[in-house]
Amino acid sequence: MKQVEEKEEASVYQRVVLKNASPYHYLKVRLVLEDESTRLSAVELKYFIITGLKSLYGEVGAAVNFDVLKYDEDTLTALLRVYSRSLVKLWSSLTLLGSYQNKACAFRVLQVSRLDPRSSLIIRIFSEVSPFLLALTGNSRDLHLD
Amino acid sequence: MVRGWFLYGAETPTVRPWRLTLSVCVCVCVCVCVCVCVCSISSVSTVQVSVLLPACSSAPSHLDSVLNNFSSFYLIRKLPVYELLDRHFLETVVYHGHLTLSLDKDSFEILGFEGKPSRFKHRAATRFGLSTLVSVDLTDSSMAPGRRSYLRLLTGLKSRLQLQTDFLLSHHPGGGASLQPLLSRCDWSQHRPEVNCSVLMDLSCPAPRSCDPHSFLEWLGAVDAGISCENSSSSFLSSFVCPEPSTIHRHALSVSVSGMLLPHDIHRLLQELRRYVEQPRLASWVSMTVRGFADSPVSWSNHEHGFLRGGENFYTLTMFHDHTYQLHLATGAHDVCPP
Numbered sequence: 001m002k003q004v005e006e007k008e009e010a011s012v013y014q015r016v017v018l019k020n021a022s023p024y025h026y027l028k029v030r031l032v033l034e035d036e037s038t039r040l041s042a043v044e045l046k047y048f049i050i051t052g053l054k055s056l057y058g059e060v061g062a063a064v065n066f067d068v069l070k071y072d073e074d075t076l077t078a079l080l081r082v083y084s085r086s087l088v089k090l091w092s093s094l095t096l097l098g099s100y101q102n103k104a105c106a107f108r109v110l111q112v113s114r115l116d117p118r119s120s121l122i123i124r125i126f127s128e129v130s131p132f133l134l135a136l137t138g139n140s141r142d143l144h145l146d
Numbered sequence: 147m148v149r150g151w152f153l154y155g156a157e158t159p160t161v162r163p164w165r166l167t168l169s170v171c172v173c174v175c176v177c178v179c180v181c182v183c184v185c186s187i188s189s190v191s192t193v194q195v196s197v198l199l200p201a202c203s204s205a206p207s208h209l210d211s212v213l214n215n216f217s218s219f220y221l222i223r224k225l226p227v228y229e230l231l232d233r234h235f236l237e238t239v240v241y242h243g244h245l246t247l248s249l250d251k252d253s254f255e256i257l258g259f260e261g262k263p264s265r266f267k268h269r270a271a272t273r274f275g276l277s278t279l280v281s282v283d284l285t286d287s288s289m290a291p292g293r294r295s296y297l298r299l300l301t302g303l304k305s306r307l308q309l310q311t312d313f314l315l316s317h318h319p320g321g322g323a324s325l326q327p328l329l330s331r332c333d334w335s336q337h338r339p340e341v342n343c344s345v346l347m348d349l350s351c352p353a354p355r356s357c358d359p360h361s362f363l364e365w366l367g368a369v370d371a372g373i374s375c376e377n378s379s380s381s382f383l384s385s386f387v388c389p390e391p392s393t394i395h396r397h398a399l400s401v402s403v404s405g406m407l408l409p410h411d412i413h414r415l416l417q418e419l420r421r422y423v424e425q426p427r428l429a430s431w432v433s434m435t436v437r438g439f440a441d442s443p444v445s446w447s448n449h450e451h452g453f454l455r456g457g458e459n460f461y462t463l464t465m466f467h468d469h470t471y472q473l474h475l476a477t478g479a480h481d482v483c484p485p
Contacts, residue, residue, distance in 0.1 A: 020479055022360050026367075042383055067384040069373045079371060081386065130456030132476050133367025138194040138460070140439040143404060145221050145337050 022131035025087040026069075029094060031076040042071040045078060049090075052097040057089055064089050069133075084131065091129065191316065194437045195412060196370055196402040197419065200351045200429035203397040205343070212411075212418045216339040219316040219406040220325070223333045226310045228303035231284075232328070233291040239317075239324045240284055247280040247309075248443035254278040257307040259299050266452035266480060279443065279450055314406040339405030349398040350375050350388035354431055354464045357389040359474050363462060365389055366433060369400060395429060412436060416463070423465050430467040435460060445477060446484040454478045 031045070040048065046068050053061035066082040082090045130136050197213075199205070205213065229235070230245060247257075254261055261280040288295045303309060315334075317325055346369065354362055365388060368375060375388040416434065423432045440457025444450060451459060457478070464472040475484045 016359075017483060018359070024360075024364065046383060065385075067386055069368065069384055069386055070371060071383075079373065081384075128456060130458055132456070132458055132460075133364050134370065134435055134460055134462065135367075135437070135440070135456045135458040135476070137367050137370040138196065138402070138404070138435075138437040140193040140437070140441065140457070143193055145335075145405075 020084075020131075022084060024081050025084050025129060025131050026133045026136055027080040027082070027091070027094075028128040028136050029078050029080060031078075033076070039073060040076065041073065042068050042078070045071060045076075049080075049094065049097070052093040053089065056093045056096060061089055061093065066090055079133075079136065081133075087129070191314075191409070191439070192407045192412065192436050193439050194402060194404045195407060195415065196366075196400070196435040196437075197415070198366065198369060198433045199399040199401075199422070200349070200431070201395045201397060201427060202399040202429070203345055205399060205401065206422060209415075209418050209422060212415050213341055213401055213403060216341075216403055216405070216411045217316060217319075217408050218336055218338045219314055220329065221335050221337055222313045222315055222329070224310050225313045225332055226303070226308065228300055228309075229328060229331070231296070231300050231303065235328055236284060236291060239321065239328075243284045244444075244448060245280075245282040245284055246443050246448075247282075248277050249280060249307075250277055253307055253309075254280065257299075257302040259302055264452075265450050266454070281444075281448075316406050316408055318408065318410065337405060339403045339407060342402045342404075344400050346398040346400055347396065349395050350392045351395055351398065351429070352389040352392045354433075354466075354472060356391055361389040362464075363474060363476070366435060366462060369398075370402070370435075407436075420465060423467055424469070427467070431464055433462055433464045435462045445481060446475075447482075449482040451481055452478055454480060 031040070049066070050062055053064055055061075057064075064082065064086045066080055066086070068078055069081050070079040071077070080090070128136055128139060128141075227247075247261075248264065249257065249261070257280070259280055259282075261278040264277040264279050266277065282289060282299060287293070289299075290296060315325065349369070352362060352365055357365075365375070367373075368386065373386065375386060377384045377386055379385065419432050419434055423430075438445060438451075438459035440459060441453055442451055442459065445459050451457075458476050459478070460476055462474040462476075464474075466472075477484065
């Protein structure tokens with residue numbers, strides 16, 4: 001009887017379907033600066049993003065909690081993690097970073113960074129977004145064949 | 147007990163005695179919203195497989211042999227799509243296959259062939275939204291060379307909508323010679339999947355059965371990306387830590403194979419990993435993550451797949467020493483639930 005029970009237990013199969021249940025979203029972002037010799041540390045990058053959140057969403061935006069999981073200072077590429085409910089805030093502030101406050105010519109041509117007020121920076125941010133970190137680490141769009 | 151977690155995913159390979167089955171997938175998505183994919187009916191190629199072996203410092207010889215003997219594939223540049231409808235090609239190479247085209251509205255109207263609206267509509271006012279799915283069963287009698295449907299599609303691709311893009315092409319064992327006529331007309335190069343191995347030291351590993359699926363997948367992604375889990379609660383940069391309960395393993399082996407990978411190679415790797423985990427080891431589990439092409443127009447069971455934000459299309463198989471497993475499948479939020 002015990003063997004039969006063990007067999008029955010081994011053959012049990014449970015299926016669970018979760019939809020839109022990921023608590024976090026992950027962003028892979030790259031900062032492109034006009035002055036390519038400019039370098040930011042991970043702490044400076046996070047502070048830069050927080051100021052962008054604050055400028056767009058105020059103190060509530062500045063309170064958005066996100067993590068810099070990984071940062072490559074040479075390529076200015078970072079992996080960010082943010083709660084799914086705050087994804088839109090973070091993503092939109094990244095998109096508008098450097099172009100939000102100045103409406104006229106600075107927006108079109110140049111954006112002045114608070115990090116280095118003497119230089120003019122054009123900031124472009126490329127990003128990939130997914131609710132799964134595994135999807136970012138093996139993206140088929142990163143497959144390069146010579 | 148076996149658990150299957152469906153987080154919405156990529157096609158699991160099926161084992162079938164294909165005599166000669168062609169598996170082709172585009173590797174570059176043309177930026178004008180046209181995406182072409184030719185898939186065999188039940189086996190879809192993958193772009194990367196990652197394996198994690200806790201408490202392992204080097205791959206056993208059998209496993210190493212499998213990892214380094216994945217089938218090679220071809221990159222064909224600027225191949226006109228109508229070449230895939232070549233009579234000789236269809237008769238000698240393709241035994242089972244669908245030609246799937248994801249076209250925008252204008253391209254679809256120019257092509258002049260039957261299609262159905264994409265499930266991923268971006269504009270409610272437009273019937274077809276941004277894309278239409280044209281799916282053609284190349285083995286159907288109506289698509290036999292010379293028949294009206296065949297000629298209509300061929301004419302459309304040759305003279306009206308001259309689609310031309312890069313392709314990744316591969317063949318199952320023994321089918322290489324049949325591709326030579328096609329390759330002789332094209333600019334092609336042969337590639338082997340790239341294998342990357344790394345040994346991780348003092349790795350904190352969670353217990354897969356004890357943590358929730360999102361945390362486990364997140365941890366696997368962190369290991370794959372080389373993200374540190376050693377963060378204090380007061381850290382400014384990151385609060386990411388390994389899910390609890392966790393065990394520290396002195397060594398762990400992380401292997402990834404990238405390229406166009408065929409299902410039978412994945413299956414061989416799977417069987418080898420099963421043999422590996424059944425032996426008594428320090429760690430009682432191994433995991434294998436298989437990722438599909440993010441831009442593929444079809445995914446699980448040839449259902450339509452949309453990129454949306456990230457093109458999620460993967461599954462993770464965690465196998466345990468006691469012959470049980472956990473299967474996590476992940477796909478986009480609007481994709482059809484995998485079977």
